[in-house]
Amino acid sequence: MTIQLYGCPRSRSMRAVWALEEAGVEYDYRYVNLSAGQGRQSAYLALNPGGKVPLLIDGDLTLTESFAICSYIGDSHPDAGLVPPVGSTDRALYNRWCAFVIGELEQPLWTMAKHRFALPEKVRVPAVQATAAWEWSKAVAVLAQGLGTRHTMVGAGFTAADILIGHTLAWARAFEVPLEHANVADYADRVLDRPAHASALAREQAEAAKAS
Numbered sequence: 001m002t003i004q005l006y007g008c009p010r011s012r013s014m015r016a017v018w019a020l021e022e023a024g025v026e027y028d029y030r031y032v033n034l035s036a037g038q039g040r041q042s043a044y045l046a047l048n049p050g051g052k053v054p055l056l057i058d059g060d061l062t063l064t065e066s067f068a069i070c071s072y073i074g075d076s077h078p079d080a081g082l083v084p085p086v087g088s089t090d091r092a093l094y095n096r097w098c099a100f101v102i103g104e105l106e107q108p109l110w111t112m113a114k115h116r117f118a119l120p121e122k123v124r125v126p127a128v129q130a131t132a133a134w135e136w137s138k139a140v141a142v143l144a145q146g147l148g149t150r151h152t153m154v155g156a157g158f159t160a161a162d163i164l165i166g167h168t169l170a171w172a173r174a175f176e177v178p179l180e181h182a183n184v185a186d187y188a189d190r191v192l193d194r195p196a197h198a199s200a201l202a203r204e205q206a207e208a209a210k211a212s
């Protein structure tokens with residue numbers, strides 16, 4: 001059965017679509033128009049009670065969380081080399097950097113987004129932007145140090161850790177948040193220049209346009 005990927009342009013579903021494109025997997029894209037509230041409609045909540053994207057369905061498996069989805073795509077398509085082998089040092093480091101993205105790197109950007117537009121206006125706190133910028137500086141400094149002169153974040157080649165980090169750096173650029181470190185900026189240019197990233201962007205946009 002063909003994989004179904006539920007997503008929306010300019011969201012974290014880009015990570016899952018990018019991984020599918022890197023792995024050369026065929027998939028049906030299901031557009032969830034978040035701004036129109038489709039993520040909160042009962043049909044979608046029945047699939048994902050969290051109401052969020054990305055969501056992947058593969059046969060009996062229904063999976064949320066971009067980190068888990070990217071790793072699943074990599075594990076189930078080992079030839080793509082998107083995840084290091086289970087039990088290896090590189091797999092441990094891969095898990096470390098993916099968890100760092102979710103728990104540390106993206107959090108200041110998410111705080112900025114929540115207090116700029118995502119939360120109801122009455123509970124937004126404009127002053128938190130400066131705190132989030134400070135937290136971003138700390139997190140991106142850790143990334144810069146871990147990256148050093150490496151070409152990719154883990155092991156010898158491109159992995160889904162680069163997808164999660166690359167997407168988050170593109171998110172920072174979209175928010176006009178500086179990457180602050182030359183090695184991080186060069187790395188972002190490099191990973192975002194991959195053909196699979198361009199295909200993923202084009203697919204999400206085309207599917208959204210088709211559904212509108």
Ligand SMILES: N[C@@H](CCC(=O)N[C@@H](CS)C(=O)NCC(=O)O)C(=O)O
Pocket residue numbers: 010011012013034039051052053054064065066067102
């Ligand atoms: N931790 C989740 C976060 C998913 C998430 O927050 N997705 C946002 C879009 S980037 C969403 O669907 N928001 C809709 C909502 O909260 O109603 C992941 O990494 O997949």
